[in-house]
Amino acid sequence: MLAKPNFLHVRLRLPFSEFALPNLKYSTSSNTLLNAGAKTNKFLIYCNTQIAHNGRNGNIKEAESVFNRMPTKNIVSWTAMLTAYSQNGQLKKARALFDEMPERSVASWNAMLTAYMRNRVEIDGIFSFFQLMPERNSVSFAAMITGFVNAGRFDMAENLYNRTPMVLREPVCSNVLINGYLKVGKLDDAVRVFDGMVRKDIVSCSAMIDGNCKNGRVIEARELFNAMKEKNGVTWGAMIDGYMKVCCFGDGFELFLRMRREGDARLEPTIITIILEACGRFSKHQQGYQVHGLVTRLGFEFDVFLGNSLITMYSRFGCVDAAKCVFDSMFRKDVISWNSLITAFVQAGNLEEGYELFKRAPEKDVVSWTAMITGFSEKGLTEKCVDLFAMIPEKDDVAWTTLISSFVNKGEYEEAFRWFIKMLQSAVRPNPLTLSSILSASAGLAMLNQGLQIHACVMKMNMELDLSIQSSLISMYSKSGSLDDAYRIFKFINFPNIVCFNAMITGFAQNGYGKEALKLFDQLRNEGEQPNGITFLGVLSACMHAGLVEEGWNYFKSMRSLYNIEPEPDHYTSMVDILGRAGLLDEAVDLINSMPFKTHSGVWGALLAASKTHLRLDLAKLAAHRILDLEPSSAAPYVVLSDLYCIVRKKKDEEQVRLAKKLKRIKKYPGCSWVLLKNNVGLFLCGDQSHLNFKEISCTLWTIMDEMKQLSSFGKWNYEKIAILTSNQRDDDMSIFSIVQKVVHSYHHLHGPPVNVLLRRYRMYSSPFYREVAVSPREVELGAQHWKSGLTYLREIELAIVAVYHAKCILRPFIHSIG
Known part of the structure; x- marks a missing residue:
């Protein structure tokens, strides 16, 4: 026998307009379905649910229609409508409804309190309303503390927290205050509140693990993690992500394997995404393949989020074909999927295929457009970048920044300034990357006045604490000759990162303060920062300007022996320059011949310049021929050889060089x-x-x-x-x-x-x-x-x-x- 159908369940599938309006299609002569349903709690619950649902989705008119046509309303109905007004920014209607309410509960007062906060009413006014509340619960105190935290009034938040009854304080209010402190980087205050808690729940512990990890205190985070009796996916994910953020891939991956073995928490796609992102960032191919196999075995291959992460990982591996296979196997693709593969093609240098995929994308967002602009920028096609930019329907700060950066990267600094001015005229607020790029343009032009104006703009926008801007300011002042201002900014930074150190070391070196640059390098090492290739370029430049040949050799050798950094062509060029300036040209030739990769014009150019300085015609001829093999259209070898032949009175050879340069139609562009x-x-x-x-x-x-x-x-x-x-x-x-x-x-x-x-x-x-x-x-x-x-x-x-x-x-x- 079939079960009797549930009439209410069937009718709930219909739109509300067919169910609750007075002129209902389905009715009886004696009593309409509306009147029958109005007497039931299920109908009232359904109406309240519809109000809340429409409010959350921005359908305020529908919510009002439901509310106004309800024959009877309870306090939940009024509160739901009040919340709907609050969520849609209609504060006046929310307050009018609050005043009209026949009765109010603590939930109603909390809803009105939240409405004031959502609509950014002055915090002192909100607190006055809070004090008028006849009854408060943990949600009331937590909401008010949240308001103080969002307004930056941590003293008031702490004061209210201390006056909150203990039974209402933990764990909700404590968690709110802890998260507030962590959000602004006040870890010590968060630790103090956490240590004072009597009842610590999994939310507070997870927050502290995440906060410690973000501030580099991985050891403290792990101690807290190990002390937790109960862990969930958020806790495991926070600890694993913490290891990855401090470049401890081995520890993070081992913890991931332990999580799989112990089975304390369900393996969530978010945790797998953390692992995939880390595998791509640290080029861990073997582990990445293993995790991909795990995704397939667990049946997560249909997850769009994980599919996008796999595309990104394989693109970082340089395996564009594998990324394309993942993309093709996805049953459902979103705009991130298309953007990930487009970016993979662009990063691999396959601009044509990336552009074809871009044109086929069913939906494009700002990331799609900026990915293609970046690709054309790397090829030096700035005109194409401008054409694509003009086609973007809604240009946000990211789009403007990408275009400005394309001009800066190509060295077209005047164009970068022109588009930056257009951005300001379009009332688009620059972001830190925009200002960092335009500061680089100021440094490239050595235009201190313009750099000062950008610095004033940075201060006006309260972005002077951004590390990327601070490093760009250091470079700008250094390249403009204002080394004192550059060093003043560097000293202002509480915790300079490697980029800031590199900018200051290079600034010292370029301005003739070689020993000061080397002292700063020692400070970098003492503070536990790991130098990179750019750091050693600055250090070698400092040795070059200070004439420190032996020190330069030692730093050059330490790259591989102490820091596991393979010298690149630019490092060899700097070292050849150091040796050349000191007259050690034979040693410079031996160094060039020992390079583990194909030489480039930079090292031979440095040797050519040194050969001219020390009148070594034999090495100048060698360097000139090598440069012409790599860059046949270069004028420098002809100019240098011509000068040297003139110096040693070899008029015939000089004329032959000049004639060869003329026959090949090689032009030396005037200064x-x-x-x-x-x-x-x-x-x-x-x-x-x-x-x-x-x-x-x-x-x-x-x-x-x-x-x-x-x-x-x-x-x-x-x-x-x-x-x-x-x-x-x-x-x-x-x-x-x-x-x-x-x-x-x-x-x-x-x-x-x-x-x-x-x-x-x-x-x-x-x-x-x-x-x-x-x-x-x-x-x-x-x-x-x-x-x-x-x-x-x-x-x-x-x-x-x-x-x-x-x-x-x-x-x-x-x-x-x-x-």
Whole structure:
């Protein structure tokens, strides 16, 4: 026999409009179904549920319709409607309904209290309402403490917590206060509240484990974890994630295996996601394959969330084909699935297939667009980036930041500034990454005034505590010659990370404070930070500028022996530069030959420059031929060889080099410089004679050159030596003229007071493998000493010229020069 059907259950499948309206289709002559249902508790519960459901989903009109047509209402109905108004931002209606309520319970008062908090009423007003409440429970105290915490009034939150009756305080109120302290990084206060708890539940323990892990206290977190008698998935996940965040993959994976063995908690997809993310981040291929097999065995392969994590893991492994197989096997795909595979193709350099997948995606969000913009940016196709950006329907701060970063990465700093201004004009608030990118553009242009404006913008937006911004500020001030400001920001950081250390070490090195850079490196090690490849680039640069050859060798060797860091081509280039400056060219050649990978133009460019400095024609020819093998269109080898043949009086060889350069149509792009003073930019080329005040400039130049000759204790020999090192022109006087012409141009063009900052950047021969160098006030003094003592090395001309300006007070402009 079939069971008698439950009429109410069947009818609940219909829309409410067919069930509760007075003009109901299904009715009897004597008594409508509505009247019959209104007398039952089930009908009332159903109506209250519908009000709550519509309120949560934003259907406030439907909620009102249900509430207004209910024949009878209980206190739950009124409270549900009050909550619905609160959830949809209609505070006035919520208060009017609260005043209209025939009776109120503590739940009604709590609902109104929560409504005030949701709609961001002033916290003092909320507290006044709280004090008017005739009755309070744990939810009331927890809500009020939450309000104080969200408003940053921890003193008031602590005071109310202490006045809360013990029976209502734990564990809800304690957990609220603990989470509030942890959210703002006040771990010690959270520990104090936690230690004072009499009844600790699994929520409070899990929160403290997560808080300790996020603050690097993994040992304390593990002790608390081991002391817990009962653990759930959240607890296991927090501890495993804590190990992964501090790069303890082995401990985290072992804990994951222990969880599987003990079976204390059900294996949730979120925990598997943590493991998959860690396997991808730490390139743990074997463990990643094992976890993938576990996902399949447990039947989780249909989980979209886990499928997306698998795609991301395989993309980090570089296994794009495996990522595509996972994508193709997914029965249901969301926008994250498409974005993950698009990103995998882009990161693997397969931009064409990524773009085809992007065009096929049924739904695109800002991540989809920014992934493609990033891909085209890495290929240097900024015009395509702009076209894609224009097609984004809703441009948020992430989209703007991605476009601005694409220009910064390509070195188009002016365009980056132009789009940053457009972003502000579009009323889009920059995020920390936006400001960090535009600060990098300021550093690239060495435009201190613009950098100061961005710094003011950072302070106005209360972002000065963001580590990425702080590291960018350090770089910006360092590259603009304001090392004191850079170091002041570094000292302001309570817990600098490796990025901040790297920025400051590099800043010291570039500004001539090599020993200070090495001291900071020692501080980094003493504080337990692990140096990386960028750190050693800064350290080697410091040794290079300070002439510390032996120390440079030791640091270079320690990369592999002490820190397990394989030197990259840039490290070898720096080391060759150190040896070359010291005249140890044969050792530099041996180092190049010992490189475990294919050499690149950077190391040979460093050797070429050193060969010219020390007049080693044989090594210059070797380096020039190797560079031409790698970069046939490079002009630097022809220029250097031509100069050296001229020096050693081999006129015929010099002419052959010049002829070969001409036949191959290789052009040496002239140096381009610009001077920024009083918001005016003067742009001119090396050798330019088109300025209106050219005669006045020429007179001043000859005066400066006479002073330079007089400063030289070795007379004309030192002057000629410097000229040979800095120009491919045959006329020594004209070589000096071509270098200092641009700065004197600004001196005669603008007659205002001198700017306090003096910076000169100089790139030899317009070739990509010569690094830019900056001259600091410290190096101005060193340059004067070197000039008087007759010491000569690659950068002496820069130092000498600036020393003359500094000593004679002829000119102190803010200069950025690339020549």
